[in-house]
Amino acid sequence: MNLPNPYSSKNYKYLAIVPTVLFILALGLIFFKGIPQGVDLRGGILLNVQTSGSVNVDALQKSIESVAPVANIRTFQGPNGIGVEIEIENNALLASVEDKVKALQSKDSQLRELEVNASLTENVDEIKTLNQKQSALNAEILTQSTQVLEQLNSSYVGTDGHVSVRKVVEVYGNSQDAYREGIITAVKSAVNVTGHSFREVGPSLSKFFLEKAQGILLYSFILAALVVLILFRSIVPSIAVISGAVVDIVVTLGAMSLFNIPLSLASIAGLLMLIGFSLDTDVMLTMRVLKRKEGTANERAYGAFKTGALMNLTSIGAFGVLTLTGLYLQIPVYYQLGLVAVIGSIVDFAATWGANAVFVLKYAESQEAKKI
Numbered sequence: 104m105n106l107p108n109p110y111s112s113k114n115y116k117y118l119a120i121v122p123t124v125l126f127i128l129a130l131g132l133i134f135f136k137g138i139p140q141g142v143d144l145r146g147g148i149l150l151n152v153q154t155s156g157s158v159n160v161d162a163l164q165k166s167i168e169s170v171a172p173v174a175n176i177r178t179f180q181g182p183n184g185i186g187v188e189i190e191i192e193n194n195a196l197l198a199s200v201e202d203k204v205k206a207l208q209s210k211d212s213q214l215r216e217l218e219v220n221a222s223l224t225e226n227v228d229e230i231k232t233l234n235q236k237q238s239a240l241n242a243e244i245l246t247q248s249t250q251v252l253e254q255l256n257s258s259y260v261g262t263d264g265h266v267s268v269r270k271v272v273e274v275y276g277n278s279q280d281a282y283r284e285g286i287i288t289a290v291k292s293a294v295n296v297t298g299h300s301f302r303e304v305g306p307s308l309s310k311f312f313l314e315k316a317q318g319i320l321l322y323s324f325i326l327a328a329l330v331v332l333i334l335f336r337s338i339v340p341s342i343a344v345i346s347g348a349v350v351d352i353v354v355t356l357g358a359m360s361l362f363n364i365p366l367s368l369a370s371i372a373g374l375l376m377l378i379g380f381s382l383d384t385d386v387m388l389t390m391r392v393l394k395r396k397e398g399t400a401n402e403r404a405y406g407a408f409k410t411g412a413l414m415n416l417t418s419i420g421a422f423g424v425l426t427l428t429g430l431y432l433q434i435p436v437y438y439q440l441g442l443v444a445v446i447g448s449i450v451d452f453a454a455t456w457g458a459n460a461v462f463v464l465k466y467a468e469s470q471e472a473k474k475i
Contacts, residue, residue: 106409108401108402108405109405109408110401110404110405110408110460110464111401111402111405115401115461115464116461116465118456118457118458118460118461119457119458119461119462120457121453121457122350122354122450122453122454122457122458123458125350125354125357125450125453125454126350126353126354128357129353129354129355129356129357129358129360130353130357131357132357132360132361133353133356133357133360136360136361137360138356138359138360138366139175139359139360139363139364139365139366140365140366140367141190141365141366141367141368141369141370141439142190142302142304142367143304143367143368143369144316144366144367144368146193146198146304146310147190147191147192147193147303147304148171148190148191148192148193148283148286148301148302148303148304149188149189149190149191149301149302149303149304149435150188150189150190150191150286150287150290150299150300150301150302151186151187151188151189151299151300151302151433151435152186152187152188152189152290152294152296152298152299153184153185153186153187153296153297153298153299153433154184154185154186154187154294154295154296154297155184155185155295155297156184156185156294156295157185158178158185158187158294159293160176160178162293163176163187163189163290163293163294164176165293166289166290166292166293167189167191167286167289167290167293169289170282170285170286170288170289171191171192171194171282171285171286171289172191172192173189173190173191173192175188175189175190176188176189176190179430179431179433180431184297186433187294188433188435189290191286194278194282196254196255196278197275197278197279197282199254200251200254200255200275203247203250203251204251204271204272204275206247207244207247207248207251207268207271208268208272210240210243210244210247210264210268211244211264211265211268213240214237214240214241214244214264214265215265217233217236217237217240218237220233221233221234221237240264241263241264244264244267244268245261245262245264245267248261248264248267248268248270248271249261249267251271251275252270252271252274255271255274255275255278257270257274259274279303283301283303287299316368316371319371319375320352320371320374320375323375323378324345324348324349324378327345327348327378327382328341328345331344331345331382331386334386335389335393339466340389340393340463340466343385343389343459343462343463343466344382344385344386344389344459346458346459346462347381347384347385347451347454347455347458347459348377348378348381348382348385350450350454350458350459351377351378351380351381351447351450351451351454352374352377352378352381352447354450354454355374355377355443355446355447355450356374358446358450359443359446364439364442364443365439367435367439369435369436369437369439369440369443370439370440370442370443372440373439373440373441373442373443373444373447374443374447376444376447377443377444377447377448377451380414380415380418380444380447380448380451381451381454381455383414384411384414384415384451384455385455385459387407387410387411388404388407388408388411388455388456388459388460388463389463391403391404391406391407392404392407392463392464392467393463393466393467393470400464400467400468400471401464404460404463404464407460408456408460411452411455411456412452412456415448415449415451415452418444418445418448419445419448419449422440422441422442422444422445422448423441423445424441425437425440425441425444426438426441426442426445427441428441429441
């Protein structure tokens with residue numbers, strides 16, 4: 104089937120209206136509604152439950168909230184019955200002492216190092232100095248251990264730093280186990296549980312994930328911009344290619360905000376793939392229009408459109424299957440990655456063959472006018 108060439112019309116510039124409006128709406132959603140963060144990036148517990156019976160979401164939420172704050176509950180129909188995905192906030196008390204426990208473990212290692220150094224040296228003055236440091240550090244560990252244990256409702260008071268740190272780690276671990284056990288007990292009181300799994304991310308680890316994810320996205324854009332600039336050796340085509348990727352990412356993030364798709368490690372992987380999709384189509388369009396000489400610029404853009412549209416449809420089909428598989432098998436990673444890639448491919452189609460094609464064609468026309 105031969106489609107009419109949309110770029111042969113004198114009014115082809117109006118094709119940029121749709122992606123421009125989507126971009127503005129997406130910015131509004133991102134700044135005013137925000138993007139929900141998954142457990143990976145904000146911390147918390149992700150509990151996956153399989154059940155053979157029906158699920159009353161309201162009753163389940165009330166039951167869990169008696170022991171833990173609930174962030175979100177989603178149900179899925181899977182091959183083994185109904186699946187329930189429950190996002191639970193980190194326990195405030197356990198979250199507040201996590202860094203303190205890690206700090207005590209670090210100081211315990213320092214204390215052991217001082218003890219080893221003191222046992223190896225034969226210098227009397229150095230031994231005296233190391234013993235003084237050991238005493239000061241041991242006292243510091245004992246004080247901080249007592250404070251943490253009091254927060255965890257333990258009355259233990261130690262006299263040895265190493266023993267006190269081991270006690271802190273033991274009580275902290277028992278408190279975590281009790282918190283998880285209380286959650287699953289609350290779930291079982293509202294749902295007939297046939298199987299369940301926990302995935303927990305602490306505050307410090309989630310902060311690390313968020314910082315790394317932001318850095319990776321930023322470096323991806325910078326490296327892509329450098330490669331494109333080297334490839335075209337001209338600022339205008341390079342801006343066209345990179346702006347296409349920016350529009351794709353922003354509009355996809357806006358869709359994630361609208362449909363409450365969490366920003367997680369899986370969805371960030373989808374966004375990184377989207378940068379690659381965008382560069383593929385935008386570079387192909389720009390290369391054909393500006394580098395090739397056969398036919399007119401409008402005809403070359405139309406030829407690139409037919410190839411790029413097939414690429415977009417292939418991506419939508421492949422990741423659509425991944426999304427449905429994730430829904431059916433209750434695998435959130437597949438679902439989030441696939442859905443972000445599907446949305447991004449649709450956005451890329453509109454952005455590349457609307458706004459970006461218009462930008463490149465206008466630039467090609469200006470270059471031809473200069474030659475004339």
